[in-house]
Each structure stands twice: as structure tokens, then as C-alpha cells.
Amino acid sequence: MDDRSRLDRWDRRTDLPLGVASLVFLGSYAVHVLDPELPSAVHAILLSLTYATWAMFAVDYAVRWRLSHEGPGFVRRHWLDTVVLLLPLLRPVRVVRTYEAMLRRHGEPRMGLHARVAAYSALSIALLGFAGSLAVYQAERSAPDATIRTFGDSLWWTCETLTTVGYGDFVPVTAMGRIIAVGLMACGLALLGTVTGSFSSFLLQRFSLGAEERRPPEK
Structure with a gap:
């Protein structure tokens, strides 16, 4: 199996989990910001969820970099993934990519x-x-x-x-x-x-x- 096939398989397997992770990130961050009166234990859990989703994106980025065998050129060719990894603000937009991938799996979008x-x-x-x-x-x-x-x-x-x-x-x-x-x-x-x-x-x-x-x- 070539590297391109492995990368495609990884993308197919991680699209949905990373889309869910994006929603978890947005939800936990929203509750953390909008309700500062919550107990400190709850805020600790919310921050843990936020950092856990960030770690998931970091692992995905590292695996895709390794499977691509592009070296430092991966950062330039996949600049949007790099920006999404570095800027938590853009992470929820991953949901759009997940939705598009799910539509492709079920045939041509209407x-x-x-x-x-x-x-x-x-x-x-x-x-x-x-x-x-x-x-x-x-x-x-x-x-x-x-x-x-x-x-x-x-x-x-x-x-x-x-x-x-x-x-x-x-x-x-x-x-x-x-x-x-x-x-x-x-x-x-x-x-x-x-x-x-x-x-x-x-x-x-x-x-x-x-x-x-x-x-x-x-x-």
C-alpha cells in the first residue's frame, strides 16, 4: 500500500472524530467563557476537554505529516491545517470539512x-x-x-x-x-x-x- 492510500485511509477514519472534537472544543470553551461562576472543578474539566481536543488535532497533524513523506514542505502545502492547529479560533471550522466528507461517502451531494x-x-x-x-x-x-x-x-x-x-x-x-x-x-x-x-x-x-x-x- 502506497503512502497516498495510507493518508487517504487516515483521513477517512479521522474525519468524523475530529469533527466531533471540534464541536466539543467549541462547547467546552463556550461554557468556560460564558459562565465564570461555575465551580473551579467544572472549569478544570472544561479546560481539560479543550486541551484534549487540541492534542487530538496535534496528533492528526503529526500523523498526516509522517504519512505524506513531504518533510518540511508539508507545512507549506497544507498551510490551512497548520493554521487550524496553531489557532484554536479556527478549529470549529473543521466541522465543515467533516460534513463535506460525509456527503461524499453517501454519493454525490444534491x-x-x-x-x-x-x-x-x-x-x-x-x-x-x-x-x-x-x-x-x-x-x-x-x-x-x-x-x-x-x-x-x-x-x-x-x-x-x-x-x-x-x-x-x-x-x-x-x-x-x-x-x-x-x-x-x-x-x-x-x-x-x-x-x-x-x-x-x-x-x-x-x-x-x-x-x-x-x-x-x-x-
């Missing part, structure tokens, strides 16, 4: 390509926005001059940032909050650009088909 791109991009934006809101809220709520004091404020700020509106009513003041803001800006531009490009391509195809249907047949 939705067209453009609809799937738009749907997966919307799901990615929702997961990224929720995780980003949690991270910013945790970083900002205790800062002396913070304007983001509640989770509702954080959600509103995240919507402004992802859509590149930026009213300026809420602004992160901590270094971690601003780092998260830069990441959300970049991801928001990329994901919204994907949706816009897919929709534009869909319209061009529809107009092209309409023009061909109205064209008189050649003699």
Missing part, C-alpha cells in the same frame, strides 16, 4: 456546486463568528478601558468586523483582542469573497445559458 460553496461558506462564517466572539469577550471583558463588556457586545462587534462595516462603537483595546480582530478581518474578507465570487459565477452561467437558448439555430 446541491449544486455554487449552492454548496455558499452554504459551506455561511456555515464557516457562523462558526468562526461565534468562536471569535467568545475569544474577544474573554480577552476584553476585564480590561480597564474596554468597550466590549458583554457577550452581546462581542457578537455585535464580530458581525461588524466580519462584514467589514466597522461602526466603531465597540473597539478591542487589549493586544489579544486586536490580534483576534486582525484574524477575523482576514477570514471575513476571504469567506465573503468566496460567497460573492460563487454567486457571481452562478449568475454568469445562468445568463450564458439564457443567451444560448435565445440564439437562433444555425442553418
Whole structure:
């Protein structure tokens, strides 16, 4: 069995467990951030779950690197996996990859390509926005001059940032909050650009088909 087959088998076996791990990570982190009044033992369990899922992704990354036999080039060729490993904020987006893999196992998805791109991009934006809101809220709520004091404020700020509106009513003041803001800006531009490009391509195809249907047949 060649290395490519082994890597494909590993991906098929780990897609679902890592997708579940992404949801566990998001759920445990959300409860840890949103309910600080819980007993310390409960917070310890939540943090243990968070770090355990992180360890799962680290093991998956190491195994895929070894099976690829690409050496340091693996980091460059699989840069998205590297970013997801280093930035917990992006880990819930793994659910989208798991969903796509499950659809492929059960045959061709019923939705067209453009609809799937738009749907997966919307799901990615929702997961990224929720995780980003949690991270910013945790970083900002205790800062002396913070304007983001509640989770509702954080959600509103995240919507402004992802859509590149930026009213300026809420602004992160901590270094971690601003780092998260830069990441959300970049991801928001990329994901919204994907949706816009897919929709534009869909319209061009529809107009092209309409023009061909109205064209008189050649003699």
C-alpha cells in the first residue's frame, strides 16, 4: 500500500472524530467563557476537554505529516491545517470539512456546486463568528478601558468586523483582542469573497445559458 492510500485511509477514519472534537472544543470553551461562576472543578474539566481536543488535532497533524513523506514542505502545502492547529479560533471550522466528507461517502451531494460553496461558506462564517466572539469577550471583558463588556457586545462587534462595516462603537483595546480582530478581518474578507465570487459565477452561467437558448439555430 502506497503512502497516498495510507493518508487517504487516515483521513477517512479521522474525519468524523475530529469533527466531533471540534464541536466539543467549541462547547467546552463556550461554557468556560460564558459562565465564570461555575465551580473551579467544572472549569478544570472544561479546560481539560479543550486541551484534549487540541492534542487530538496535534496528533492528526503529526500523523498526516509522517504519512505524506513531504518533510518540511508539508507545512507549506497544507498551510490551512497548520493554521487550524496553531489557532484554536479556527478549529470549529473543521466541522465543515467533516460534513463535506460525509456527503461524499453517501454519493454525490444534491446541491449544486455554487449552492454548496455558499452554504459551506455561511456555515464557516457562523462558526468562526461565534468562536471569535467568545475569544474577544474573554480577552476584553476585564480590561480597564474596554468597550466590549458583554457577550452581546462581542457578537455585535464580530458581525461588524466580519462584514467589514466597522461602526466603531465597540473597539478591542487589549493586544489579544486586536490580534483576534486582525484574524477575523482576514477570514471575513476571504469567506465573503468566496460567497460573492460563487454567486457571481452562478449568475454568469445562468445568463450564458439564457443567451444560448435565445440564439437562433444555425442553418
